[in-house]
Amino acid sequence: MTNQSYIQAKKLLLKASSEKGFLASAENITNYQRVWARDGVICGLSALLDGDETLVRTFKNTLETLANYQHELGQIPSNVYFKSTNEVALSFGGLAGRVDTISWFIIGVCNYCWMMKDDDFLEKLLPNIKKGFKLLEAWEFNTNDLLYVPRSGNWADEYITEGHTFYDQVLRLWALRCVQKLKPSEEFETKIDRITEKLNGNYRKTNYQTPFHPKAYNRLDDTSYWMASVNPSGYQTMFDAFGNSIAQLLQLGDSSFQKRLINYSEKLRENLPLNLLPAFWEPILENDDNWKLLVNNCKYEFRNFPYEFHNGGTWQMVNGFYGMSLVSQNYLENSKNVLKAIQELNAKENYGFYENFNTKTQKAIGVSAMYVECCWRTIIRTIY
Numbered sequence: 401m402t403n404q405s406y407i408q409a410k411k412l413l414l415k416a417s418s419e420k421g422f423l424a425s426a427e428n429i430t431n432y433q434r435v436w437a438r439d440g441v442i443c444g445l446s447a448l449l450d451g452d453e454t455l456v457r458t459f460k461n462t463l464e465t466l467a468n469y470q471h472e473l474g475q476i477p478s479n480v481y482f483k484s485t486n487e488v489a490l491s492f493g494g495l496a497g498r499v500d501t502i503s504w505f506i507i508g509v510c511n512y513c514w515m516m517k518d519d520d521f522l523e524k525l526l527p528n529i530k531k532g533f534k535l536l537e538a539w540e541f542n543t544n545d546l547l548y549v550p551r552s553g554n555w556a557d558e559y560i561t562e563g564h565t566f567y568d569q570v571l572r573l574w575a576l577r578c579v580q581k582l583k584p585s586e587e588f589e590t591k592i593d594r595i596t597e598k599l600n601g602n603y604r605k606t607n608y609q610t611p612f613h614p615k616a617y618n619r620l621d622d623t624s625y626w627m628a629s630v631n632p633s634g635y636q637t638m639f640d641a642f643g644n645s646i647a648q649l650l651q652l653g654d655s656s657f658q659k660r661l662i663n664y665s666e667k668l669r670e671n672l673p674l675n676l677l678p679a680f681w682e683p684i685l686e687n688d689d690n691w692k693l694l695v696n697n698c699k700y701e702f703r704n705f706p707y708e709f710h711n712g713g714t715w716q717m718v719n720g721f722y723g724m725s726l727v728s729q730n731y732l733e734n735s736k737n738v739l740k741a742i743q744e745l746n747a748k749e750n751y752g753f754y755e756n757f758n759t760k761t762q763k764a765i766g767v768s769a770m771y772v773e774c775c776w777r778t779i780i781r782t783i784y
Contacts, residue, residue: 405743408751413443413455420482421462434479434491435465437501438555441508442717448515459512460521466505467528474535476501494699496552499539502532503571510578522582529579536572544612545594546602547572548631552697555642559680559710560693563631564612566603567643569595574650599652603627624664626652628680639668641677642718648725658729665722666734675741676719678759683712707760715756716742 416423421435422443444459469477469490478498481489492498506529513522541548546569551562561567573595580588601608602617603626611617616634620627626647628640644661651658669677683706684690694704694711704711719742726735746753748764755766 405747405751409746409753410450410452410455412751412753413447414452416443417454417458419461420480421465422458424479434481435462436479437466437476437498438478438504440466441504444508445511448511456512456516459508460516463505463508463512463525466501467509467525470528470531474502474531476505476532494552494557495697496550496557498553498557499536499547499549499568500554500571502536503568503575505529506532506575507571507578510575510582514578514582526583533576533579545591545598546612549629551693556679556710558694558698558704560684560690560697561629561636561638561640561680563629563633563636564602565629565643566599566626567628567640567646569599569603570643570646570650570652573599573652574646577650596652599626599647602630604653604657624657624660626661639664639681641665641679641681641722645677645718645721645725649721649728651728662726662729662731662734666731669738672714672759673762674714674745674757674759676714676716676738676745677722678707678712678714679710679718679756681712683707683759703765708758708765709756712759713756713765714745714759716745 413422418435422440423433424436424439440459440462444462447455447459465480466476469480469488471477471492475492475497478491478493478501481491483489492501509522509525509529512518536547537543539547539549546564548563549561549565549568551560552558553562554565554568556567573592576588576592576595580592598612600606601610602612605617605620605622608617613630613632613634616630620635621637623637625639625644627635628638628643629636644665647653648658648661653661665677668681669675672678684694684704685706695702698704703709706712719738723735723738723742726732726738745757745764748754752764754764757764
C-alpha cells in the first residue's frame with residue numbers, strides 16, 4: 401500500500417492546486433473551493449518536504465494570497481474565496497474569529513523561506529509577520545504572555561475549549577521560534593523564554609510557584625499530558641491530541657514528562673479501534689455538564705456527536721502531527737504504526753481521503769478528497 405498511498409495522496413494535492421494556492425478539497429464543494437490559511441500551510445509543509453516544483457510553487461502562492469488579504473489590524477484570513485465573478489470574499493471566522501491563522505501563516509512563511517533559501521520573500525512578508533505578532537500580543541489582553549482565545553477561535557471551531565487554549569499557545573511558540581531562527585532578536589528570545597516558562601508551569605501539575613489561576617492549579621491532578629486550556633472558570637482537562645503533538649515536536653517539558661506523554665498517547669491509541677488518537681478525549685456525552693455548550697456551538701448543523709468530529713473523532717491530519725512527534729522523539733516503530741493506520745483510513749472507498757472518522761464505529765465522516773488529510777501521507781513518507 402505504501403507507494404500507492406503516496407501516489408494517490410500526491411495526485412490529490414496536485415488536483416487541489418490552483419494559481420491562488422491550495423484549495424481545501426479537490427471536490428467542487430462551495431465552502432472548500434477557497435484558499436484556507438491553516439489547511440494551506442499544513443499542505444505547504446508537505447510540499448516542501450516532498451520537493452515537487454508545482455506543489456512548492458502552489459505553497460508560495462498560498463502564502464502570497466494570505467499576505468495580500470491580511471486585515472489592516474493584523475488578522476490573517478481564515479479563507480479567501482475567489483468567486484467566478486472576479487469578486488473576492490474574505491472570512492476571518494464564523495461564530496468567532498480565528499486566532500490560529502496568524503501563527504500558521506508565520507510558520508508557513510518561515511519554513512518556505514528556510515527550505516527554499518528565499519531571503520527576498522522573507523523580507524517582503526516581514527511586515528505582515530510583525531503585524532500578526534503585534535495583534536497576537538494584544539490578544540493576551542492582560543499581558544501575561546498567554547493568548548486568550550474565544551470558543552470556536554481555532555481549528556476546533558465547534559468544540560468547547562476557550563480561554564488560554566494550549567494548542568494556540570504552542571502554535572504561537574512555534575511561530576516565534578521560526579522567526580527567531582531566521583531573524584534573531586533579543587526581543588523575540590525574551591518572549592520565547594517567558595511563554596515557555598508559562599506553558600511549563602501552568603498546563604500540568606508541578607511545584608510551580610506563580611500559576612496563572614492559583615485556586616484551580618491547587619486542585620489540578622497530576623496527569624501525563626498537557627491540559628487543553630485554562631480560563632477564569634478553571635481548567636479544561638480533556639486530552640488535546642493536536643496541542644500535545646505540537647508540544648512534543650517543540651520538545652516542551654523535561655524528558656521524563658515527554659516520555660510519560662508518549663506512553664499515555666500510545667496506550668490510548670493502541671486501545672482504540674482505529675489505532676489512532678482522537679482529536680480530544682474523552683468524548684462529551686449527552687448527560688455531561690458540557691453537553692449544552694457543545695450542542696449549541698454550531699452555526700448550521702450539529703456535527704459533534706460522541707466519537708465524531710472534534711468530540712472524540714479521529715482525524716488523519718492530527719495523527720500526522722502525532723506521527724512526526726514520535727519520529728522527533730526517535731519512536732520510529734511507533735510512528736510507522738501510526739502511518740499504517742493513516743494509510744488505511746485514507747484508502748477507504750477507493751482513496752476517498754475523508755476528513756475524519758467515528759472513533760467507535762470506524763465510519764467515515766465529513767468531506768471526501770480533503771487535501772489536508774492526504775498531505776500527511778506525503779509528509780511522513782518523506783521523513784522516512
